[in-house]
Amino acid sequence: MKIKSELSNIISDALKSANIESDDVVISDATKPEFGDYQFNGVMKLAKILKQNPRQIATNLVEHIDTTGMIAKVEIAGPGFINIWLNDEWLAKEATAILTDDRVGVGYVENPKKVVVDYSGPNMAKQMHVGHLRSTIIGDTLATLLEFLGEDVVRQNHIGDWGTQFGMLIAYLEEQGADGATTELKDLEQFYKDAKVRFDESPEFADKAREYVVKIQGGDKHCLTLWQSFIDASLGHCEEVYDKLGVNLTRDDVRAESFYNPKLADVIKTLKEKKLSTVSDGAECVFLDGSEVPVIVQKGDGGYLYATTDLAALEYRAKELKADRICYVVDARQGQHFKQVFTIAKQAEMVGENVALEHIGFGTMMDKGGKPFKTRDGGVIKLIDLLDEAVVKAKESIKERDAHTEDELENIATVVGIGAVKYADLSISRESNYIFSWDKMLSFEGNTSLYMQYAYARIQSILRKYDGEIKGNIIIGDETEHRLAHLLLKFEDTLSKAATDATPHTITSYLYDVVTQFMKFYELNPILKGGIDEEVKMSRLQLAKLTASVIKKGLDILGIEVVDKI
């Protein structure tokens, strides 16, 4: 249900019949309940353009607004705000209509676009750590969301599998007589450290490592086999994490750095042809206007750089994958890099003019003291350890509650623990740094996954208790039901905003609103208690059921599961 655009149409029509010239009509949510459900603030702007009194324009406009359908009434307030109230019967009818819809009233986008979402991007030389969490979760949510709305989504996992450190790693792998399947690679972090020690202590080994770098790049069979087995093992670690996180990334989504390697020479060629790059201090550089520091695309020794690979990837995504929109879910600190690369790609016509290039930046995860999140001894926190800890902590907090079997407990703890980590991350506007706190994320109170999951479980409990066929229409009986039904119908507007702005926290705060509104409704309007009219009982059961559906679907898009009992 696209409420805003329908309202916008109604207002546009009214403007037309009132003979008022105007461009796009923007409808906002009302800032307070006294101001109704929505408001149109455009009159003040129009007044300025038309040099007329805003109250006068508003009066004229209001007379032409159709209040026979979805709108119950409109009022003029303040300097020229137009407040809009939705009609109860309309709400009831629309809410009833989506009861049996498995998309809970959410339609598909009109013109599906090809959207590439680049996220996760782990480095194969190292184990995934907390730094990869945000990219992986935000990216996956964005991809799932866009897909749900009907966009044609292509996931891209741009893994780091190319570079000098791999010479060292495969030389060490060979020396250990191991292949990727052996236990030697169980702990990548340790393996890297061991290899580094060997590299520093033995000149022969170091030479061999350097030689292997060249050999991989030259396509040497033996080295490539070693390299491949190393990458496979490392990817296996990532997949373990993806599996625990419930993230939809597969090997098909992997487009590694190495994939672009053969294309890099062409990138330089293009840049030279377009006269965008020049040689400076022996390196091939692009000087963007106003900047004295260049973007280096080829080193003095002929080697390529980060920017070069990203340019190749951009071109591939625009031309081969035919993307209309390319989203990079990468740490905000790389903002300048992407700004530069995007500019170069457009200037060099590697991507078309109308392809949207977006850096979906996010802040750093901090500890309680506001410092980057590390282990006690200052090391990086492995993602897998973090997730396991979340499950253990969740189990502790649930254990004290009702008796569960061991299996149930394990399952609930997993759903709750992983959900808490993801929700905590997604519920904060992504640009800012965020403070990681176990206590906060595992709390049942406030805007947390547990609060939503708990509300869901409670509704399920009501539905179980009723244990009969739920049928009949939703009826709006009071203000709490009006607001609840309205919120439930706002699901689509919420999702499309989250999709265009790439802001998952829009969804979490919406869900939080839904749940708190449900709690208020439920507090005032008993469902199963005695003395309730059958029709009213059915309506309330339906509202409860619909609320549960929205919670479930919403969390589902965020990659968070629910359980019937907690």
Add this chain to the structure above:
RNA sequence: GCGCUUGUGGCUCAAUUGGAUAGAGCAUCAGACUUCGGAUCUGAGGGUUAGAGGUUCGAGUCCUCUCAGGCGUACCA
């Protein structure tokens, strides 16, 4: 030095992109129930939106300066 970015009650975060009296949750205090799972609900106190100017009907949001933090800045990714 230059560039980017952030600054919102004690704490953690919002604010529909320039709209009305800046909203939530923790924490604090005060209430509600012989619990449709109280891990709930109702209410109160707590703010010069870092500071100073400016733009206009209207600014947390836009422009300038100052202060404080973070990040980036010629051959890592």
